[in-house]
Amino acid sequence: MIRAFHIYKYYQKGQVALVDINLRIEKGDFLFITGPSGAGKTTLLKLIYLREFPSSGQLLIEDKNVLHLKRKELEELRRHIGVVFQDFKLIPYLTVYENVALPLYINKEPEYRVRQRVFSALDYVGLVHKTSKFPLQLSGGEQQRIGIARAIVRNPTLLVADEPTGNLDYERAIEIMDMLLDMNTRGATVIVATHNLEIIKRYNKNTVYLKEGRIEER
């Protein structure tokens, strides 16, 4: 599913974010990425969900080298990836329904499919009754669940979540994690970045520890 060989990532002004990352993630895996703030968790996820590209090294996603993708292939690959963002990234002037429908519109799905998928995704996160609300009328936890609904609405083969439990209380966090785990049992490869060690302990899954951009062996 994902192979990383000696990946380095530098931001502008020589800011080093990732150093010599080697990774092998198989289809159907569930993986935690953790580490202190600034360790490079988000950067690693951004490389995986194709928001950033490696400065050097090779990254293969679904057997495709991300540095050699044509525009069309890049779009196609991104459509297989569901992303839950640290800051939700909901469009404020669109309703909950429209926010969740956005990936389906991008896939050019027919209207009846859009309806069906949006309702089942919202049902899954337990927010069907909020379809016509606007994001800012929802609580942080609810916004996060809308973000999850949008990430899963296309049945992605790869689901990436950046701090999905960021500022939620433990119980809410568990609810969200259970959903991600459930998606994993349904076949999606799931990668979750979090610095919540309690959660990592509870789920007891493969974990990558990052520190100052490097993977630490434990």
Add this chain to the structure above:
Amino acid sequence: MRISFFLKRAVLNFLRNKYNNFSSIVNVAVVSFFSILILFVIENAIEFVDRLVSENSAVIVLKDSATLEDIKGVEEIVSKQKGIERYRYISPTHAYEELKNAFGLSAEVADLKPERLLPPLFELKFSRYMEREDFERLKMQLSQNIAFQEMRVNLDLIILSFKFKEYSIYFKGIIIFIVCISSFYILSNTIGLNLNNNRREEIELIELLGGDSLDIKIPYIVEGIIVVSIGFLLGLFIAFGCFITVLPYISKMLHFGVFSFTPVVVKSIDVVFVYLVLVISGFFGVVKFINRFIEGLYEEGN
């Protein structure tokens, strides 16, 4: 529906940025207004000179020695010529009769033969659609005819009208150029100003969801078209308001006994053309800006 979703995003974005968009609308309106005004001036200048030309008649003077055959030949040339509205042949006898009637000349007294007094003539009235080539061809063909002596015509006026028509194309070209440039920059600036953080995130999000370039651009393009259309209609509205109030005065000013001139309103095809140029160059302005923006999305990190 996907399309209505695009439109909704465009309209909502338009409304959300109504202050920026309003100033762009005013800019587009000003550009449209002046373009239409200049078109109006050009159109009427041409019309005016054409009217002067067509009011003016030309006279072809043939040699005294012209035979009936020669006259037929000249008539043939004249009748086949484009750009001549009507013509008539004035024979010496006919001219003599007219003179006689007008001045009470008596042939008996002067014992003059009409042929001695007056050469055979053709009187031409040019149509306003005469082109320079038509005129040159007429001159050339006439000069090849042995009976041809000279053509009396207000050449300055005719040349002036040709010049005007030729230059009017350049003037229109300049207008179109100005319209292009302004629309391009007005819209690319509008979109630039409108790309506040929310919309930057929106573009980034659609990129990350695998949206193609249309998914990203259509709402902005539609928004640009809305801005252009409203601005253009506003400019058009004001321009026509001005025409309606000003035209009667111009007509009155140019109304003389023999000659009167009623200004023409700009041709609708020109107006449509200005609109299309606005839309098309605005389109490129938007596309160029968004392309630059998307490129920038990935440059910051490398």
